[in-house]
Amino acid sequence: MSELLAGTPPALLIFLAALAGLTRNRGAVTTAGASACAAVAVWALTIPTGTTGQWTFLDFMLIPVSVDPASRVAGLAFAAFGIVALTYLYGTGGQWYHTTVALVYIGAAVWGVFAGDWLSLLIAWELMAIASTLLVWFHGGKAVRIGFRYALVHAIGGAFFAAGIGLHLVAGGLTPEGLAFSGGITSGIPAVITGFGITINAALIGFHVWLPQTYASPHVGVSVVLSAYTTKLAAYAAFRAFPEGNIALAYIGGAMAIMGAAFALAQKDARRLLAYHIQAQVGYILAGIGIGSSLGIAGAFAHLFNNVLFKGLLFMVAGVIIIRAGTASLDKSERLSLRTPLLTGAFLIAAASITAVPGTNGFVSKGMVLDAALEGGYGPLRWLLLIGAVGTVISFIKFGYLAGFRGPGNSLKDTSVVHGLAMVPVAAVCIALGVFYGAFFELLPASEQWSTTPYSRRHIQEKVMLFAIGGVLFFAGRPLLDSLNGGRDIDTIRDPFVFGATRRTVYAIAAGFEWIAVRELAVRTRVAGVVYQPVDAVATLLPRQVEPLYRAYASGVAGTTGIKPSVSYRLFALIACLLVGLILGVSFQ
């Protein structure tokens, strides 16, 4: 019994909590969901490492629960952040249906992260895509259109992911254990296709536009929920696919760090700015995973954990500003100031974390990834990441500048108690993990194989340099930054092209099907004619003299097909079968 219980995915608890949505009471479902998330967080901290439970479907072995440090760190982040995200969603007026679907979404993420095989991960992946699309759609208006794009992108990504897993399975010889994670995806075509499918969800350059579009459009509470899971599960899946690292992945990560930060610079919409930073930070995580050394992977997962926290906190701050000021545009909203100590404090801590100010969690984990690049001899990658870090510094100076010094006045109201309940603990953890990182390091993958000194002289000097360069660049480039209002992302070129190409393809396919349909209809009409009017069909075949005689005979038989239910036909068929069977069976041995 306890074995059965141990093999039960913890996500089940969150799905059960989602059932509280049946009460249509947002308080009830939030309470149930937050408790479930808390229970799962405790479970994630205490469950021993290892695989429990096995479940065979067809010839394949599925592993519902598989715990190792990587899944523990990611799962702990997911579950713990679930508590505050749900609280925040409640505080910003999320309805029961928001919370219920958010629970399905969070549950799917937890399920995926603790599953031990590709099929379970894929199912969780698709469930998340569906749930998150619904969350976006709930907002109505412009979000519906954006939700469609989001669904489309994730359907394409999911299809590539599934195809990659299929190829991996075939390459491994269709053994029952073929779906288990062990050793990553077979290199070659399976790895490329799986990698592409996974990184679409991680906001791969060129396929990342869904991220700023989607996360800037729904309910502010939903943005907070969304910001934590989809891209992070993708980073986790990238680790499962390439547990030994992958140089292409590392450089994709490096490029994403720069791209994300660069586009963030051009944004004035708070949530768009932050969404581009998701791309940048996931770039860091992918870089760490791509480096593949034990320090790189540990750094990646540390950064994944921290990123969930500070990015979530930033989205919460942005959400409160949007609710309070009624606009998403930072330069037009009321100002952050000392009159809003909680909000300003939360922003400062979160911004310090993401820009890696010493004393915050971001400083520790970013330092690990940079060190891994240095140790592994990935010189160019390290430079890419450092340039990305400068971009991050500039864009958060800009965020702070726009939010604090531009805008009509400083009559912004501070956070409510519920917002505070969600935000203060996150801010506290951001600082705590930056100072007391020892215990956290124990949780990380392969903690005995690497060591790092976060507060070494080199790290501090590096930071001071980055901030100095960032500050100078911001004040030098301020007029330019002010003139940018969102910038042009790849979608302005890609979308018309894709749209045109898709339209032509669809027209071609439609024309092809029409050609087939016309011919198929002709055949079908003919067949149907024979079936429904067999007498006519037979009559046309007969000689001219016999035809009237036959028609006269046929008109005397009832039934539309000319064959009525008749025992004699059946006996005839039976005897015919017997004869054929006996002749065949006895004479051709």
Add this chain to the structure above:
Amino acid sequence: MIAWLFDLAPWLIAGVIALPALGAGILQLVAYLSWQESPPRHGPWVITLGTLSGTALLSLALAVILVLDGPAAYRFGGTLFPEVVFRADTLSVTIGVLDVSLTLGILAYTYTRGPFGSRFYTAYLLFTAAVFGIVLSGDLIAVFLFILVLIGTTARLIRLGGKAESADAARNYILTATSGAFVYLCGALLAFWLAGTTDTEALGATLAGVGYSAPTVVSSFVIMTIGLALLVALFPLHGWLVETHAKSTDPVSALISGVLPAAATYALLRILFDVYTTEFLQANPTVTNGIIYGAVGSLIIGNILAYGQRDIKGMLAYSTISQFGLIVAGLMVATETAVFGSIIQLFGHGIVKGAFCLVAGIIVLRFDARTLDEFGGVANRAPIVAASFVGLGIALIGLPPTVGFVGKWYIAIAAMEQGLWIVALFVVISTMLTLGYVVPFIDQLYFAPFEGPDHGAERVTVPMLVVITLAVVLSLAIGLGSVFLEETLREAIEQLIAAE
């Protein structure tokens, strides 16, 4: 400590056959003694429910004992008339459980909507007993006698269904089915003449001595198989199934589609593997391949004909024909994987098709909708019924993770392993065809405007909804849990395939 419980197995075997038969007798007796003047509306129903519940418990107990302790046998007679052996293993009890769960489930439907009356329920109980008889008999002649009882009770169920043309249909059915049964008897007698016994195990050993390629042995097999093929309703011997399906009431259709061909298929399975064995199949490739291609033909033609049906019951009947083509093809592939696929498909199809007939019945009850065009917009008014329709439809099509997918998967995989790629190909084609004729119904249910009459939700009782929902859940659960089922059945299937 519980060893004495295992000794109960033979008595349980006797019990599952005797109890429903006894219940039928009691029902007749009570009706004769006290209900002649004013028959109570639900009296027969209650007695039937009690009897069938008892039978269900007995068969479940039997199943547990068989799983734990292996096959069992019960010997009957021996002094006054020739000894008859009844044998049970996990395979036979699977079909028995299907039989009793369908008859129990259908009761939930007949409580309010009938048919009523002690004569109907007597036939109903005897039907249940006869299926258990066919499934558990280890004797060719006993199987024949139980088939005759089954045919007689089925005809009675069709006639008592109360539709206008049902008397004709019942007569046609009797004539057709008994001729099939007698063809089977000819084959059985030929085998008896060769071996001097009709006990399946003894017969198997003797026939092996005669030689598997002897014309007489081959002929006896061919004759029995064709006789049973008619009872399974394989193309082109399927006419009776379509007619009876269309002419009988929905609960009876559910029995006819769900249980009747399954019982005949099981008899075929026993004869195939117990009497003739896989060695016979290898020795006569023409016969084996002939039956496989005949069954695959049935699979395709059944589906094509179903495609042309606008009436839901016609569609269901032809789909049954195609499903049993697949099941028989799986049996003839005769590897462990294939036989397991066939068994799970047999069981799953029984549940799904039986429930499908009930869903069709419920839709008729409330909306008078029989044909595709009348199905429009029902989903908005009857969401549970429509959702069950979709769930059962998915299982019928055979999409993962339902039971329909699992059965097809195992059969297709086994066929590929044996180099019969054409079977695997046709499995895929038939899935597409099934999709083609199920989806229009679903499309109508959800996306067409409602035009027909609505007799109100109160016509559909809660037990009806519970039964069809349960069937959907079962079709999912069996699909997901197919591996547990495989473990339970593995031993029995290994013994079956490896026999002598």
